[in-house]
Amino acid sequence: LGRCIRAILDGLDVAIKRISKDSKQGRKEYVSEVKIINRLRHRNLVCLIGWCHARGEFLLVYEFMPNGNLNSHLYRSENPLGWPARHKIALGLASALFYLHEECEPYVVHRDVKPSNVMLDSAFNAKLGDFGLARLVDHDCGLRTTNLAGTLPYMAPEYLRNGTASKESDIYSYGM
Template identity: 65%
Template sequence: MEDEFRQGTGPRRFRYSELAAATDNFSEAKKLGEGGFGPVYRGFLKGMKIEVAIKRVSKGSKQGRKEYASEVRVISRLRHRNLVQIIGWCHAGCELLLVYELMPNGSLDLHLYSADNVLWWPDRHRIVLGIGSALLYLHQDWEQCVLHRDIKTSNVMLDVSFNAKLGDFGLARLVDHDRGLHTTELAGTLGYMDPECTVTGRASTESDVYSFGVVLLEIACGRRPTTARPDGTLIHLAQRVSELHGQGRILDAADPRLDGNFDLQEMERVLVVGLWCACHDQSLRPSIRQAVNVLRLEAPLPERMPPVGQAAGPLLMPDFDSTGHSSSSTQQLI
């Protein structure tokens, strides 16, 4: 793996001592959060004079090692303004470390569900277009097709100007453009996973588009992918929005915290495209280019909306910690 990394271009190899010094020896005070396979720290690289985010991957986990290798092999070759940039890597002794550009505003989910501040519509709409632009690059505009396989709001990072950058490529896979499906172990996050993947285990651009649709609905509605009805039964967000769409009241799905302060046409398109992407029949979903063109007001809305229907497999429910935030450790399906 080390020889393969050395032959790459872009990110550099760091010494462990450099990264330990940058984080005050990985002190708790520098800890930004906990990922699925290890903690993330804020650091300052004196030699480069920049602040960075350093992910410490558990080397004891086979899946952690696979995700570390995937991150370096895949994201280090990508260049796009809406992708988190990897700066470097380190594997020495028992340590696997990844160094990224620092995203000062953290992840999208923290702002969507903040009790103190509302993420207003102009920022949300710009974030929607940014995620779509990143996915268009991954699926169609790069030399190979990149299947992200874990698109969710906690993997969308925000820079100082609240521009969206898609991150966490630990589950990503490269496939040729003329090869539609990638069969692998079941992987992803509950609530965002294409129901068909839970049956077939096949990742595809269509399964990424499903996850993108769920994220669009989450951004527009300010709701988690699954919520409880008044009678206590659980319902997926796409089903809730589909019911309102069928009643001609789709704008009623908009996040009430916005208090109606949004562009009506933009909101309608985000909600409708979200439903279109999240329909359970893969053949009826749009390509990412079709979806982005509608979101950019460059193409009309679909004349007929495919039904959301029922999940092909069991409805996957996300787990939440005591703060109401999704728990990566319990959501990962490997």
């Protein structure tokens, strides 16, 4: 849905994600991303620094993550992560999910927890990103049935069966 480039903004390393102009789904996810992540602050969530939508351009500006995403270290790296680093990353991601599910009002169901959405800073701290598919949910009501969204291999079986994403389906994805 978009490309990410590294840039310098006011002396700060940033990642700029440009959403494809022709993608209706990309624009929808852009709006969701800005609406949701802009209200969140946690050490294990990628920080959205800013956004811009002008002249048909849709841009998201994030803090730069020098160690890329977890997927590249698990499946493509010549130097795989050791167990202490994996443990640290797992704890960081669990902390992010606890914050989203229990400490936010309304709470957030991410709907796309997967290694490529777990970014790693210079100290290999995990930071969950890509909130384009996320939903805000009232603690009293729960999430209603939605269109399936996310990445198939990481989707919980009950989500595939009934179309209702939940905290539990995020935790299933975390475990995968």
